[in-house]
Amino acid sequence: MNVRALVAAAVAVAVTALVPAQAAVAAAPRRVPINGAGSTWSSNAIDNWRRNVLQRQLYVNFQPTGSTDGRNQFRNATVDFGVSEIPYGLRDAFGGVDTAPPRKFAYMPIVAGGTAFMYNLKIAGRQVTNLRLSGDVVASIFTGAIKRWNDPKIKDDNPGLALPNRRIVPVVRQDGSGTSAQFTLWMSKQYPSIWNAYCAKFGKKAPCGITSAYPFRSSDGFVGQQGSTGVTGYVQQANAEGAITYVEYSYAIGARFPVVKVRNAADYYVEPTAQNVAVALTKARINTNQGSREYLTQILDDVYRFTDPRVYPLSSYSYMIVPTETGRGINTDKGFTLGEFANYFLCEGQQQADVLGYSPLPKNLVEAGFAQVSKIPGAVKHGGSLSQCNNPTFSSDGSNTLAKTAPQPSPCDKRGSKQTSAGTAGAKVETPVLAAARCTGSGGGGSQGNTPQNGATVGPSASASAGPGGGATGGGGSGDGELIGAVPVDLTGRPGWGLQQTAMLIAGLVVLGLVLVPPLLAQRWRSRGGRR
Amino acid sequence: MVLLEDSRATVTPSTPDGPDDEPRAVVTRLPTSDRVFRGVARVAGSAVLGIMLLVGLFLSVQAWPAVRKAGWGFLTTQDWDTEGNHFGVAGVLVGTILIALVAITIALPLAIGTALYISEYAPRRIAPLLVNLVDLMAAVPSVVYGIWGFFLLQPHLLVVGNQGEGLPRWLTTYFGWIPLLSVDEYQPRDPEASASRLTSSTFIAGIVVAMMVTPIIASVMREVFAQAPPGEREGAYALGATKWGMIRSVVLPFGRGGMIGATMLGLGRALGETIGVVLIISIGFVIQPHILQNGGGSISALIASRYQESTAIGVAALMGAGLVLFAMTLVVNLLAGVIISRSRSGASSEA
Numbered sequence: 001m002n003v004r005a006l007v008a009a010a011v012a013v014a015v016t017a018l019v020p021a022q023a024a025v026a027a028a029p030r031r032v033p034i035n036g037a038g039s040t041w042s043s044n045a046i047d048n049w050r051r052n053v054l055q056r057q058l059y060v061n062f063q064p065t066g067s068t069d070g071r072n073q074f075r076n077a078t079v080d081f082g083v084s085e086i087p088y089g090l091r092d093a094f095g096g097v098d099t100a101p102p103r104k105f106a107y108m109p110i111v112a113g114g115t116a117f118m119y120n121l122k123i124a125g126r127q128v129t130n131l132r133l134s135g136d137v138v139a140s141i142f143t144g145a146i147k148r149w150n151d152p153k154i155k156d157d158n159p160g161l162a163l164p165n166r167r168i169v170p171v172v173r174q175d176g177s178g179t180s181a182q183f184t185l186w187m188s189k190q191y192p193s194i195w196n197a198y199c200a201k202f203g204k205k206a207p208c209g210i211t212s213a214y215p216f217r218s219s220d221g222f223v224g225q226q227g228s229t230g231v232t233g234y235v236q237q238a239n240a241e242g243a244i245t246y247v248e249y250s251y252a253i254g255a256r257f258p259v260v261k262v263r264n265a266a267d268y269y270v271e272p273t274a275q276n277v278a279v280a281l282t283k284a285r286i287n288t289n290q291g292s293r294e295y296l297t298q299i300l301d302d303v304y305r306f307t308d309p310r311v312y313p314l315s316s317y318s319y320m321i322v323p324t325e326t327g328r329g330i331n332t333d334k335g336f337t338l339g340e341f342a343n344y345f346l347c348e349g350q351q352q353a354d355v356l357g358y359s360p361l362p363k364n365l366v367e368a369g370f371a372q373v374s375k376i377p378g379a380v381k382h383g384g385s386l387s388q389c390n391n392p393t394f395s396s397d398g399s400n401t402l403a404k405t406a407p408q409p410s411p412c413d414k415r416g417s418k419q420t421s422a423g424t425a426g427a428k429v430e431t432p433v434l435a436a437a438r439c440t441g442s443g444g445g446g447s448q449g450n451t452p453q454n455g456a457t458v459g460p461s462a463s464a465s466a467g468p469g470g471g472a473t474g475g476g477g478s479g480d481g482e483l484i485g486a487v488p489v490d491l492t493g494r495p496g497w498g499l500q501q502t503a504m505l506i507a508g509l510v511v512l513g514l515v516l517v518p519p520l521l522a523q524r525w526r527s528r529g530g531r532r
Numbered sequence: 533m534v535l536l537e538d539s540r541a542t543v544t545p546s547t548p549d550g551p552d553d554e555p556r557a558v559v560t561r562l563p564t565s566d567r568v569f570r571g572v573a574r575v576a577g578s579a580v581l582g583i584m585l586l587v588g589l590f591l592s593v594q595a596w597p598a599v600r601k602a603g604w605g606f607l608t609t610q611d612w613d614t615e616g617n618h619f620g621v622a623g624v625l626v627g628t629i630l631i632a633l634v635a636i637t638i639a640l641p642l643a644i645g646t647a648l649y650i651s652e653y654a655p656r657r658i659a660p661l662l663v664n665l666v667d668l669m670a671a672v673p674s675v676v677y678g679i680w681g682f683f684l685l686q687p688h689l690l691v692v693g694n695q696g697e698g699l700p701r702w703l704t705t706y707f708g709w710i711p712l713l714s715v716d717e718y719q720p721r722d723p724e725a726s727a728s729r730l731t732s733s734t735f736i737a738g739i740v741v742a743m744m745v746t747p748i749i750a751s752v753m754r755e756v757f758a759q760a761p762p763g764e765r766e767g768a769y770a771l772g773a774t775k776w777g778m779i780r781s782v783v784l785p786f787g788r789g790g791m792i793g794a795t796m797l798g799l800g801r802a803l804g805e806t807i808g809v810v811l812i813i814s815i816g817f818v819i820q821p822h823i824l825q826n827g828g829g830s831i832s833a834l835i836a837s838r839y840q841e842s843t844a845i846g847v848a849a850l851m852g853a854g855l856v857l858f859a860m861t862l863v864v865n866l867l868a869g870v871i872i873s874r875s876r877s878g879a880s881s882e883a
Contacts (some may be wrong), residue, residue, distance in 0.1 A: 065840070226810055237687035518658075
């Protein structure tokens with residue numbers, strides 16, 4: 001009895017010491033492991049936060065199984081929180097309406113980011129890192145209307161690239177996904193005719209709208225994969241040359257792959273960097289009706305049409321769905337832990353957003369987020385002042401510093417006849433640009449010294465090249481350095497030793513060993529036995 | 533008189549008017565331990581049966597709304613649009629069977645070789661080690677095989693580089709005239725052909741599944757081969773047979789039924805294999821008979837990728853797909869059970 005009382009007292013002291021603000025509460029809440037599931041779009045950020053709070057004895061399990069699964073599991077109360085790109089109750093053209101859970105809940109923005117288009121494309125054996133596309137071209141690619149990389153429309157966007165006659169392989173999510181939802185929402189709002197025409201192939205009537213389950217047919221050259229890691233993993237393989245997929249920017253950085261610079265309403269091609277996303281989302285219409293169930297959710301129409309030259313049009317916020325009442329697996333201990341976790345990532349956690357490939361939340365949403373946290377049963381209101389968060393968007397006058405200080409895009413990124421050679425996302429290597437389109441303006445990167453004179457020339461790669469040698473134009477970059485054809489192409493028969501050869505050698509040795517070793521061994525044993 | 537009476541008594545052993553002969557009622561009194569054991573075994577046996585029935589019943593009840601809506605079209609429709617009421621398992625059903633067949637085609641020779649080697653050829657000392665290794669192979673979780681397939685087998689061994697060098701390309705280049713091995717919209721000799729056409733295919737998924745079913749088939753076959761009677765084996769040797777001759781004339785005929793049964797057990801597992809397939813394949817709902825071509829699918833992969841379906845009809849349709857798979861696997865396993873039990877007698881060697 002005494003011992004138990006002692007232990008209880010010690011625990012109480014320890015807990016109160018850890019949470020000074022809560023010292024007055026009678027039964028001190030405990031930190032318990034909590035479970036969550038949902039979006040793979042924001043899972044890179046959540047995973048990072050989750051690891052960071054381990055040192056505070058906060059155990060947060062998060063399964064990145066897709067937004068649809070996150071909403072479902074939260075509805076069925078199999079997890080304590082869900083993470084989703086879109087709220088409940090949207091009419092999905094292919095999946096139907098998903099009903100809101102019976103328990104009380106609230107949406108809380110956790111991080112911003114851009115849905116990026118990661119691609120695997122090579123010209124003359126060299127990875128392309130500076131591809132630019134207009135929105136309608138992106139929509140046409142993912143609806144199968146543009147099938148080849150040398151399509152005139154893609155050439156219009158990329159005056160500096162001699163694009164190969166290679167098949168485009170759109171890689172899409174085959175599970176229920178919030179990334180698909182954000183992407184199809186953008187298509188349905190901006191390019192309804194292209195999207196509706198595609199939907200019609202699947203027997204859907206004209207206003208097709210948003211869907212989490214991207215429709216596709218393998219016979220059209222589409223590939224479906226599971227989860228953001230699945231599509232990223234597929235695109236980054238060497239055999240997926242010509243593939244393009246849609247994922248959050250952070251996945252492309254992690255895979256060391258480039259992303260498409262998408263043309264915005266100001267006719268600039270921009271990359272989904274933290275600044276560009278922050279600029280874009282200053283136009284996001286946030287539901288500010290506190291009584292509404294969709295409080296804090298986003299309407300992105302104005303983001304798509306925002307005419308600031310720095311805007312990345314496919315920017316959006318990701319949301320955590322948190323319970324606001326006990327019962328159905330939620331008690332004050334879990335609420336307390338979830339609140340601690342939320343207080344961490346709404347404040348300090350936002351500092352890492354930029355590095356990871358996301359964009360930090362602005363001040364108004366962080367404040368609204370803290371207000372949502374206080375609705376979680378058992379959660380403690382954030383103690384410190386907001387200035388301690390070191391959030392790069394915060395400023396004294398309430399404006400978004402990150403958006404304010406975002407650099408203007410280079411004039412080479414404007415739609416026209418010039419194209420920058422600078423790389424994007426996880427592949428910062430420069431891509432040589434055709435002489436005619438070479439950008440000598442500021443910000444285009446050092447395009448004089450290290451880029452070859454002719455865009456078609458290959459590095460000293462060992463691969464045999466087809467066609468009558470290199471580029472047909474022998475010009476030293478003078479006048480119209482127009483490339484006439486004859487794009488060198490990698491052929492089979494890469495010399496050297498690869499894993500394939502190693503595997504064959506090992507297989508051969510194993511077969512040889514299986515044939516030779518047992519008889520020899522047996523003979524040896526037998527003779528030894530005989531001698532005895 | 534006394535004698536007479538005596539002889540009469542001895543001559544007529546039974547009298548017609550006497551009581552009928554009755555067999556003595558044998559009362560076997562089982563010891564308590566036996567009775568307990570019998571009870572436990574009975575309960576366990578019927579519990580398995582009951583659970584199977586309940587699973588079937590549950591699936592049927594849950595699938596009923598979807599099956600009623602789709603009717604027989606559920607088995608023939610090549611689409612999966614639960615919102616638009618146009619869904620069926622035709623495509624994935626064919627895909628399931630194709631994946632299982634590819635897997636069995638690869639696993640069977642491998643398993644026969646393994647089992648024969650372990651039971652007949654391997655030196656006594658290393659045989660137990662090999663048995664353990666095979667069992668270990670069966671213990672590897674299928675998600676590991678799936679990741680192995682996705683990150684190593686597919687990009688580094690089967691479809692390598694932007695030209696997609698590897699076995700599938702070779703097969704479709706030289707045997708593309710066989711409809712099964714052709715690939716639409718892919719010219720192997722075009723240097724700009726998209727190697728993606730050869731990825732995420734039924735063939736690659738089948739290889740991954742083959743890795744999972746091989747140990748099961750091999751261990752059942754090993755048991756069967758070990759049961760070949762020693763008398764006949766020595767008889768064959770006495771008649772001058774070589775080792776291979778003995779195996780062909782004694783071991784294989786004795787084990788024939790067991791081999792078929794083992795194969796069908798493997799087939800049952802191959803039909804239901806989920807996560808290894810879902811990581812590899814790009815699911816399509818149209819019947820796609822080209823095994824080397826991108827796209828395909830299996831019922832279990834469909835369920836795994838769509839289980840988050842939020843609408844009632846979507847879930848019901850998945851339950852229906854599960855019911856089809858359940859029935860198919862049940863039939864295959866029942867057949868396997870029948871064949872294995874018949875092979876125990878060694879009847880197949882009589883012929």
